[in-house]
Amino acid sequence: SAVISQKPSRDICQRGTSLTIQCQVDSQVTMMFWYRQQPGQSLTLIATANQGSEATYESGFVIDKFPISRPNLTFSTLTVSNMSPEDSSIYLCSVGKTGDQETQYFGPGTRLLVL
């Protein structure tokens, strides 16, 4: 498996502000993804974080709202911009390790509450 950490683990933010979530992996990985889990819901893919190029966003998610960086093979950030209460969710990063890319391992998640 992979050891994945996310910061912050939780946060309470005010409407209109932005929050950057970090995802750190203990080894180089090829694939990194960002998911959102709204309260009581399943996981929805936000985007694929591509190393060295722009992220690939899913329908309904845009770069202006969820800018993503991936400067190297072990680290990525997701920013939730101009937040509203509807952005209150758990945000999870996942990785597919080199040699086992079909399997995704998840970080502990960041629990965000927007007031």
Place this chain on the structure above:
Amino acid sequence: AQSVTQPDIHITVSEGASLELRCNYSYGATPYLFWYVQSPGQGLQLLLKYFSGDTLVQGIKGFEAEFKRSQSSFNLRKPSVHWSDAAEYFCAVGAGRRALTFGSGTRLQVQP
């Protein structure tokens, strides 16, 4: 497009009883299938996965799942449930090096 259906939103079983969580998928090719568990306030932990070969796969914590191509199913089972198994269980389907598509989840409650 691929999809996953978990028909049971909530299941309650007694401790020591057997468990089966249902999962049906829709996918055009041979899928990669996964079961994850999410305990309250935690991230997702991989229980088991199926790529190919033996259709009965063993996972962690005493769980197993059986892939049935004819029924497009990948049901999760455990012979004897423990109170610590209370959690949310997600079935997911993948397509190689791509993101996963998740089912809506089944919440398991364990009665003493």
